[in-house]
Amino acid sequence: MKYISTLKLDQIPGRPLAASDTFDFRCHAGLACFTQCCRNLNLFLYPYDVLRLKQNLGIESDRFIDQHVDVVLRDGHHFPEVLLKMAENDQRTCPFLESEGCRVYPDRPHTCRTFPVEQGVLFDAATGGSTAVSFFRPPDFCLGQHESQQWTVAAWNRDQEAQRHHTINLRWAEVRRLFENDPWGAxxxxxxxxxxxxxxxxxxxxxxxxxxxxxxxxxxxxxxxxxxxxxxxxxxxxxxxxxxxxxxxxxxxxxxxxxxx
Ligand code: SF4
Ligand code: SF4
Incomplete structure (x- = not known):
């Protein structure tokens, strides 16, 4: 989930999906691309992702942070981003990828659940309002986009059990946007x-x-x-x-x- 406040909708890559729009997609282990999408990622983790992952792994949050994330404060930003550290192998695989698939599947991050639909919230600085936005954005190698199962965003979120992540991440987005101006002073x-x-x-x-x-x-x-x-x-x-x-x-x-x- 991205929290968009400075971009305009037409600057965002992918096909915008309104509530009634549909997209075709089906992911399964029989596809040649199976698990290709779990490599070499800039996978942003949101607070609820970390909560679910550390619970799944049965470790405390500081150990999870030490072992599994890079905390990056980008120039011009005032709150860091948290990215899942990829494994140090040739393909930079996700550390939770196993031969059978994802070992944290029930607690996988929000981005993994909704992939290849990217979801976010667009803030309007003038009115203070916000709008949930979604984009269908499969990479070329993702063969699931050529399958014939049809979804709306809401049906896809239900199928992937992403609603709780979505609700909590929207609340986090409201906090996160406050960091657009430097709150730290000296x-x-x-x-x-x-x-x-x-x-x-x-x-x-x-x-x-x-x-x-x-x-x-x-x-x-x-x-x-x-x-x-x-x-x-x-x-x-x-x-x-x-x-x-x-x-x-x-x-x-x-x-x-x-x-x-
Ligand atoms: S690349 Fe697409 S179809 Fe292939 S495993 Fe990943 S999500 Fe599924
Ligand atoms: S957490 Fe699971 S689904 Fe997400 S990239 Fe890693 S292995 Fe793939």
Whole structure:
């Protein structure tokens, strides 16, 4: 999922898909291209992708980050991008690719689920509104585009169980777009605030410690039902983390986080 705010729709490659548009596609192990798309990728991971992958692998978030991602802050950007590290072999295969296919398949990233449809959200700076956009963009080698199974974007998302990723990534997109202007000031993008924001989005097990093992809950009132949910599951903690970033970095008020007086 891309978060598009500066490009115009007609500058984006691929065939735009409106809600009622259809595309033909079927991927299966019998195709000569099977797993070719799992090599040499710039595969962006969003916070919910990292949550699902670290759960699938049974490891904590900081170990996942150390072992499996490159964190890249591009020139002119104020929040880093997180890319899955490819294996160091000739073909730069995805580290989760095995001879039978994807070893993390139930928890594969959003981009892998919706491929070859790229989904994003277009923000309108003038109105503050946003529009979900989708593009059919199979690479030439992808033979699935010549199969005759027909989909709409919604049917494809259902089939690939991508709705939860889509919903949470839209919420992340709302946070992410706030980073278009430099929020760090003199402390810069390596400072304490930036490290806090990255932890709340990507390093969930350490964020959990920050919430539950520090004075946080003495300093902020959080509804007890939400506290319970966060104790039980990573997903509630992650979406709380998005609220916390907005509050901590920009002072945006949240019904979920009330400073105690
Ligand atoms: S290249 Fe296309 S058809 Fe082939 S395995 Fe990948 S997604 Fe499926
Ligand atoms: S995570 Fe799975 S589906 Fe995605 S590139 Fe890696 S092996 Fe392929």
């Amino acid at each position: 402390e810069g993008p390596q400072g304490a605030k930036a490290r806090m924001a990255f932890m709340a989005a990507y390093n969930l097990d350490r964020f959990r410690e920050f919430i539950f093992d520090s004075s946080f809950l003495k300093r902020y009132h959080v509804q007890s039902a939400l506290v319970k949910k966060m104790k039980k599951g990573d997903e509630a903690l992650l979406t709380f983390g998005f609220e916390w970033i907005r509050h901590f970095i920009w002072g945006i008020s949240s019904a979920q986080i009330r400073p105690r007086r």
